[in-house]
Amino acid sequence: MDQIIESETILHRLAREARRRESPCGAGRMVWHEWGEGPPLVLLHGGSGSWRHWVRNIPHFARSRRVIAADLPGLGESDLPPGPETPPAMAAILAAGLAGLDRYDLCGFSFGGVMAGCLAAREGARVRSLTIVGSNGLGLPRGTTKLVKVRHLEGPARAAAHRANLAALMIADPARIDDLALTIQDWNTRHSRLKSPTISRGTWLADALAAVRAPVGGIWGALDATALPDIGAREAAMRALHPALRFTAIPGAGHWVAYEAAGAFNAALSGMLEAA
Numbered sequence: 001m002d003q004i005i006e007s008e009t010i011l012h013r014l015a016r017e018a019r020r021r022e023s024p025c026g027a028g029r030m031v032w033h034e035w036g037e038g039p040p041l042v043l044l045h046g047g048s049g050s051w052r053h054w055v056r057n058i059p060h061f062a063r064s065r066r067v068i069a070a071d072l073p074g075l076g077e078s079d080l081p082p083g084p085e086t087p088p089a090m091a092a093i094l095a096a097g098l099a100g101l102d103r104y105d106l107c108g109f110s111f112g113g114v115m116a117g118c119l120a121a122r123e124g125a126r127v128r129s130l131t132i133v134g135s136n137g138l139g140l141p142r143g144t145t146k147l148v149k150v151r152h153l154e155g156p157a158r159a160a161a162h163r164a165n166l167a168a169l170m171i172a173d174p175a176r177i178d179d180l181a182l183t184i185q186d187w188n189t190r191h192s193r194l195k196s197p198t199i200s201r202g203t204w205l206a207d208a209l210a211a212v213r214a215p216v217g218g219i220w221g222a223l224d225a226t227a228l229p230d231i232g233a234r235e236a237a238m239r240a241l242h243p244a245l246r247f248t249a250i251p252g253a254g255h256w257v258a259y260e261a262a263g264a265f266n267a268a269l270s271g272m273l274e275a276a
Helices: 002-017 087-097 111-126 155-170 179-190 204-209 231-241 262-275
Strands: 019-025 028-035 040-044 066-071 104-109 127-133 216-221 246-250
Touching: 002 028, 002 179, 019 087, 028 087, 040 111, 087 111, 087 204, 104 111, 111 127, 111 204, 127 262, 155 179, 204 231, 216 231, 216 262, 231 246, 246 262
Parallel strands: 040 066, 040 104, 104 127, 127 216, 216 246
Antiparallel strands: 019 028, 028 066
């Protein structure tokens, strides 16, 4: 119980330190959180997620940057988007929310990587660099994972289902599934209304990358369940579109690499931002 309270305290403190703002999302609103000052770094979370996917990365980058983390449409605190629910259509909503920025670095995880690619293709020179983290949408086969349905569960049964799903899809080493990860997973699933896995299939990211002119980087967990057994195919598909691609596969980490291997991820992303 004490560990759960500590996890909630970490999240509440980070939320309290943020500057919260809203932008239009159809007839509703899209919610953004910001920390720090300096060159802007925009973070787009994964499917069925929220800004909380970046809980172990925000403090690191906010020391020297203005970190801007979205709750993507239909996820977290943001309202559902108007139709059509496609990455390019939703990228227009994101672009409107970022209209006050002159130029920014962009990083997206999983579904957020598909969204980031479509946003970068739309924004052109306003995007200084684009980093894709563990995303599909490249027209490649993805690993299949069997997940436990959680919406009808509560208490210990719900926590056990979250732990099983995190082990199957998100985190390679079950020992790294801590109370903070479980707390984030529970909050995210309770606030998820957009069917992001369906939307992110196909070639949305590959099609967008063909139009991106900013330097592109890729960070994957070497044990990412969505990309096994061929992480290299992701690198090859991206490099075919961007020969100067900077790509890192972090050993021992799974799909949610920014959480499971936060130190290595923060160093890798920092290096890509510096090289852009």
